[in-house]
Amino acid sequence: MLKSLGILALFALVDLSIQSNYCEIGGGLSPDKAQWPDMEDNCFKSVVEQIHREFNASLTYMSIGAHFTTDRHFRPGTAAFFLEGANEERQHAKALMEYLLMRGLSVKSSVIPPLIPKLRWDSIEQAFNVALDIETSVRKNFVDIIRVCEGTDERRPTLANDYHAADLLTGTYLEEQHTSIRQIAGHLATLVKMKTQYGEFSEIMFDKTLQ
Numbered sequence: 151m152l153k154s155l156g157i158l159a160l161f162a163l164v165d166l167s168i169q170s171n172y173c174e175i176g177g178g179l180s181p182d183k184a185q186w187p188d189m190e191d192n193c194f195k196s197v198v199e200q201i202h203r204e205f206n207a208s209l210t211y212m213s214i215g216a217h218f219t220t221d222r223h224f225r226p227g228t229a230a231f232f233l234e235g236a237n238e239e240r241q242h243a244k245a246l247m248e249y250l251l252m253r254g255l256s257v258k259s260s261v262i263p264p265l266i267p268k269l270r271w272d273s274i275e276q277a278f279n280v281a282l283d284i285e286t287s288v289r290k291n292f293v294d295i296i297r298v299c300e301g302t303d304e305r306r307p308t309l310a311n312d313y314h315a316a317d318l319l320t321g322t323y324l325e326e327q328h329t330s331i332r333q334i335a336g337h338l339a340t341l342v343k344m345k346t347q348y349g350e351f352s353e354i355m356f357d358k359t360l361q
């Protein structure tokens with residue numbers, strides 16, 4: 151009995167300790183401190199839209215990777231390439247969400263619509279062409295977001311320039327997009343050359359270059 155009471159007392163002390171160290175932004179702040187998030191609204195919305203695009207790309211790459219993992223379409227090198235790409239796109243989305251949290255904002259699940267990627271892929275060449283289109287589109291989207299955040303987009307004028315967000319997107323994500331586009335375009339060029347030389351065996355030969 152005494153042992154049980156001791157355990158209960160210990161839990162009570164732990165609970166009090168947790169409560170004393172817990173804080174919630176907003177509740178205890180004075181009115182002039184409550185509005186500390188200062189990210190411009192159009193810039194914020196553009197980043198949220200980009201998070202959706204990153205998740206969409208991730209699921210599309212995951213679909214491609216899963217397709218070329220099956221025994222019927224087994225291409226392990228291609229599967230590994232796109233599954234790794236899916237993880238990178240998901241990490242991009244996560245990093246952007248963490249950036250918004252760092253700026254005092256959040257992303258509600260309701261602003262990210264359900265995604266239904268294509269589930270059938272006819273060839274490796276088709277998959278890489280889709281990937282090239284996605285990466286090229288994402289690069290353009292990043293350029294558009296940067297213009298919105300720095301206040302140079304006439305279609306979506308901003309009340310205040312957010313150079314911090316523009317600098318992050320320019321220095322980190324835009325460079326990664328250029329690298330991805332160059333890599334995928336190079337793989338496509340290699341595959342097209344192999345089709346000329348190896349014919350029906352080109353996909354097998356190309357897949358081995360990715361392993």
